[in-house]
Each structure stands twice: as C-alpha cells, then as structure tokens.
Amino acid sequence: MSGHFTTHFDESGDIDHSDQSSQINEQTMVELRQIAARYPQARSALLPMLHLVQSVDGRISPKGIEACAELLDITTAQVSGVATFYTMYKRRPAGQHHVGVCTTALCAVMGGDALIAHVQRKLGIGVDETTADGKISLERVECNAACDFAPVMMVNWEFMDNMTPEKADELLDALANDEEVHSSRGARITSWREAERVLAGYPDGRSDEGPTAGEASLLGLRIAEENGWRAPDPDSVPAPAPEEEAK
Numbered sequence: 001m002s003g004h005f006t007t008h009f010d011e012s013g014d015i016d017h018s019d020q021s022s023q024i025n026e027q028t029m030v031e032l033r034q035i036a037a038r039y040p041q042a043r044s045a046l047l048p049m050l051h052l053v054q055s056v057d058g059r060i061s062p063k064g065i066e067a068c069a070e071l072l073d074i075t076t077a078q079v080s081g082v083a084t085f086y087t088m089y090k091r092r093p094a095g096q097h098h099v100g101v102c103t104t105a106l107c108a109v110m111g112g113d114a115l116i117a118h119v120q121r122k123l124g125i126g127v128d129e130t131t132a133d134g135k136i137s138l139e140r141v142e143c144n145a146a147c148d149f150a151p152v153m154m155v156n157w158e159f160m161d162n163m164t165p166e167k168a169d170e171l172l173d174a175l176a177n178d179e180e181v182h183s184s185r186g187a188r189i190t191s192w193r194e195a196e197r198v199l200a201g202y203p204d205g206r207s208d209e210g211p212t213a214g215e216a217s218l219l220g221l222r223i224a225e226e227n228g229w230r231a232p233d234p235d236s237v238p239a240p241a242p243e244e245e246a247k
Ligand code: FES
Pocket: 102, 103, 104, 105, 106, 107, 108, 142, 143, 144, 145, 146, 147, 150, 151, 152
C-alpha cells in the first residue's frame, strides 16, 4: 500500500542564498557579541542571536548566518542546521506583522481550519507568503498551548484568543491600517522585527502590559479555591523506596 505524506511545513528547505541583502552593521555585531557573552558556553547563544538577525534583516540572511558562525567559532553549516530546524526562523522576509493561525487538532475542530482559509482569502496570499505591500505574512502554526482559547491566532507571537472570521477581519484591517492592536493576553502589538528583538533578549518594557492569564485558564484555580483543594506539599510527600526509584 502506498500513500502520500503531506507536510504543512512549507518553509522547509535551505536558507535563501539568492538574496544577499543585509542591514547587519557594526552595532549589530556588538549586540551579537553581547548576547554570546551572556552564556558560559558561547554557542548556547545561537538561538537568541538568530532572533537578533531576524530583527535586523527580517529573516535569517546569509550574512546573519556568517556573522553568527564567525562569532561563535562554528561552521555556517551548523548555524544553518539550527536556523532551518526551528519554524520560528524565517528563510524569506516576514511581513511588518507576522500572523499565525493554529490548526492543530483542538483549534482545527474549533474553527482553525476555516479560519486559515478565511484569512488566506482575505489577504489574497497563501500560507508562508507575504502581502504585496509587505504588511502581513501568514503562517500555519502548531499548538500554542492555548487550547483553552481555541481557535487562536498569533500576531508577532502574541495571543489573539477565541478567534472567528469576523474577529480576524477586524484584526487584519487594524494591522493593515496601523491602528493600535492589543493582544488578548499580552502586550500591545509592535512590529514583528521589534518582537524578534525582544526574543533576542532586549526587552521593550511591555512585558507587564495586558492580562497574562485568561478566564478559561483560571477556572480550574477558582474551582480549587472554592472547594479548598490544595496541591500536596512536596516536603510531605514520602520519598520513593530505593527499589521503586530504580524501576
Ligand atoms: S491546538 Fe491550538 S493552541 Fe492548542
């Protein structure tokens, strides 16, 4: 019996070497060195360094790969291997705002599949594409651990909960018109590049904005409080017998 495997990771592939453009400058190199210096083993800094590259170049650029390899004394192949493994790293320029729609099981059955089809029609682009004006890029994302707010969308990695096609229209129109947009549980939406700079370890001062937990996540806590339920005190839990520990 033969079958066909269909991947939703349309971004799979190598770094785009046909586009050699880059805005990485001496200041970027200083910041890349700062990030590397934060770690006892410098190469542990590669992930945040790649986020800084994206904040500058809007993607993982060939020059960004070379800069990381040079500063960490590793090969460009090793850097490319990491950059092409994680879907948060983009081989083509993301839009001013990067939108994700979760279509993993729970979001899918709660409307995520219909939502991503609607967003594609609305924007006139496919998954892993960017609108012609560079405003919005679209990605199909895997479970965001926000299933209690399904279906969820993300804008520049911030949560937009309990989405519907109508709410998606309002959101996308607001982003396209540069209106202020607030995440359901998080900060005001900045640009994707600014968000990438935060992920590189340069805070923008917005981490305390907005609610960090929503009602659906807190419901279990409230029920436990009403019933006087408490988690066991770890110190009062007897240690396992040696033979159990060995199993
Ligand atoms: S399935 Fe979408 S957040 Fe978990």
